[in-house]
Amino acid sequence: MQELDEKILRQVIKPRPQESFKGTFGKVLLVGGNHQYGGAIIMAATAAVYAGAGLVTVACDPLNVTALHTQLPEAMVIDFHDQTALTKLVAQVDTVVIGPGLGTEAASLAVLQTVFAQTKAAQTVVIDGSAITLLAEHRLPLSAGQLIFTPHQMEWQRLSGLAIADQTPTANQAAQAKLGGMVLVKKHHTEIYASTGSWRLPIGSAAQAVGGMGDTLAGMIGGFCAQFRTDVTQAALAATYAHSAIADQLAENQYVVLPHQISHALPAFMKKVAQSGPDHQIGFMN
Numbered sequence: 001m002q003e004l005d006e007k008i009l010r011q012v013i014k015p016r017p018q019e020s021f022k023g024t025f026g027k028v029l030l031v032g033g034n035h036q037y038g039g040a041i042i043m044a045a046t047a048a049v050y051a052g053a054g055l056v057t058v059a060c061d062p063l064n065v066t067a068l069h070t071q072l073p074e075a076m077v078i079d080f081h082d083q084t085a086l087t088k089l090v091a092q093v094d095t096v097v098i099g100p101g102l103g104t105e106a107a108s109l110a111v112l113q114t115v116f117a118q119t120k121a122a123q124t125v126v127i128d129g130s131a132i133t134l135l136a137e138h139r140l141p142l143s144a145g146q147l148i149f150t151p152h153q154m155e156w157q158r159l160s161g162l163a164i165a166d167q168t169p170t171a172n173q174a175a176q177a178k179l180g181g182m183v184l185v186k187k188h189h190t191e192i193y194a195s196t197g198s199w200r201l202p203i204g205s206a207a208q209a210v211g212g213m214g215d216t217l218a219g220m221i222g223g224f225c226a227q228f229r230t231d232v233t234q235a236a237l238a239a240t241y242a243h244s245a246i247a248d249q250l251a252e253n254q255y256v257v258l259p260h261q262i263s264h265a266l267p268a269f270m271k272k273v274a275q276s277g278p279d280h281q282i283g284f285m286n
């Protein structure tokens with residue numbers, strides 16, 4: 001297992017080409033946010049927008065639209081119960097993030113089935129939160145897209161069948177091989193498994209143990225994969241590293257770090273990375 005380090009940031013986050021427009025930087029659809037968990041999809045969408053995705057659309061329960069637009073007017077929105085609109089939109093995006101606050105009721109399952117059935121091999125699909133729990137409960141046919149699973153340890157237990165105590169690197173790698181795609185087992189020192197290797201995140205702290213922290217990571221991964229799509233694995237690794245690197249910088253002066261603070265810090269952090277040389281310590285606050 002390789003230690004992930006700061007180099008991954010510079011490998012992925014480059015100065016933007018000036019000959020460009022919003023379409024150059026990718027289209028992301030985020031699906032989730034039922035009646036109970038509107039905050040989750042707002043945090044995920046905020047992360048995708050602040051990470052630099054060119055166009056961001058949210059498919060959620062219409063109850064959350066006013067709250068979403070109050071925080072994030074940059075995002076477009078559709079009702080996730082509208083199967084026709086959802087199907088049409090899935091076909092138009094590069095990346096789908098599904099699961100933050102999706103819930104596990106019948107309507108949530110129908111939404112997940114539509115997204116899985118409509119996504120194609122060229123698309124990246126980030127599967128988080130309730131989508132992982134639903135998948136573990138219902139054993140659905142998987143999406144044809146490039147899959148990135150982002151379970152916390154209990155979600156990984158549900159999906160892989162490995163009890164938390166048995167989630168060793170060897171067992172996790174074998175479970176990833178069976179599942180396909182990329183798997184981030186989120187915890188203190190998150191582990192990432194892909195068919196091309198495995199990585200351990202050596203940074204991050206208990207200041208991040210706040211609801212919504214994973215929703216924010218899922219949105220960041222979506223934003224990075226859509227924008228830096230030449231290598232989706234590298235993009236997901238860079239997003240994971242950036243999420244905790246920003247949290248560590250904020251935690252120098254804060255007892256807890258709120259998920260939205262990571263998103264709000266992203267543009268300045270990414271600017272520093274894009275203009276930094278190989279020996280430069282990246283600190284967006286200094």
Ligand SMILES: NC(=O)C1=CN([C@@H]2O[C@H](COP(=O)(O)OP(=O)(O)OC[C@H]3O[C@@H](n4cnc5c(N)ncnc54)[C@H](OP(=O)(O)O)[C@@H]3O)[C@@H](O)[C@H]2O)[C@@H](O)CC1
Nearest residue numbers: 037038039040099100101102103129130152153154211212
């Ligand atoms: N503001 C919002 O709208 C928010 C909405 N959210 C949305 O809620 C949905 C449900 O997601 P969820 O993660 O909250 O619940 P679930 O999947 O039942 O897992 C919790 C169970 O697993 C256990 N557990 C063991 N190890 C663990 C570990 N390392 N990390 C975490 N848990 C661990 C844990 O143990 P316990 O805490 O009880 O000791 C408990 O028994 C999902 O869609 C998500 O996006 C949230 O993001 C919050 C903010």
Ligand SMILES: Nc1ncnc2c1ncn2[C@@H]1O[C@H](COP(=O)(O)OP(=O)(O)O)[C@@H](O)[C@H]1O
Nearest residue numbers: 152186187188204205206209211212213214215
């Ligand atoms: N003690 C900790 N040390 C480092 N990272 C942590 C710690 N606690 C939580 N995190 C990080 O916070 C995120 C939590 O994800 P998740 O449980 O899905 O949150 P939520 O669903 O509430 O958004 C993960 O990225 C995890 O690695």
Ligand SMILES: [Mg+2]
Nearest residue numbers: 129152214215
């Ligand atoms: Mg989560």
